Amino acid sequence: MIRSETIDAYLARLASREPTPGGGAAAALHAAQGAALVAMVARYTTGPKYEQHDELVRRIISASDSLVIEALGLADADESAFQGVIDAYRLPSGTDELRAARTTSIQEALILAAQTPAQLIRLAGTIVELATELFEVANATVISDVAAAADAARAAATTARVNIDINVVAIKDVAARSRLADQTDGLEEKVVLAADSLMGRVRGRILG
Template structure:
């Protein structure tokens, strides 16, 4: 599992000539880092100076910590789901009945593989929303990390979108493709716009 590996071990696995972990896991770790940065900024926004915002800050800490856990879960889920696609392609296809089983297995695996990145785009949006809400009251000494969190979430969303696309184009069931489109179309654009807006606001506040 990715969340039990050291950073060095994970990067070595990512760089190896193996299909997993890949971009999906990397996207999830982008999100995990974004959420962790939001939690860090919130923890620096505590004490008497920020007492009037204590409820918002604590709510942000709790939510961000939860998103870190969920992002790491999605990293493992993505790796597992993509391995399912790989295993399906390895099924025997020498006879017509075996080819039918293999085809059905591949299609089911592709649909399942689109689920973790779909969830990840939504999670990335939640990170940007948290960061945006915290921005107004955040400790100015760590305000740049709000921008870092937004950019990490943005990277998670755009990478997840590509992983959705590569699965969807291979799915032959039009109803399944439509369901996935309903779940995901336009989501990453909203995350991108919100993240870009937040980064601009952070830079304006830093530069005065």
């Protein structure tokens, strides 16, 4: 599992000539880092100086810590789901019956594989929302990490979108494709716009 690996071990697997882990897992780790950065900035925004914002900051810490765990879970889920697609393509197809069973398995695996990045885009949006809330009150000495969090979440969302696209084009079930579109269309663009806006605000605050 990715969550229990060392960074060196994970990167070695990512760089190897193996199909998993891949971009989907990397996207989830972008999100995990973004959430962790939000939590870090929030923890630096505690104490007497920030007492009036204590409720907000503690809520953000709790939410961000939970998102780190959720994102790591999605990294593992993405690796598992993509392995399912690979396994389906490897099924035997020597008879009409086997070919039909293989096709069904492939389609089911592709639909399942598209679910994880769909969840990840929503999670990335939540990270940017939390970072935006925190920006208003954040400790100025770590304000650049708010931008880093937003950019990590942005990368998670855009990478997840590409992973949805590559699965959707191979899905033959029109209803399933429509459901995926309903779940995800426009979400990634909202995350990107919100992240870019926050990045601009952070830079404006830093540069005056």
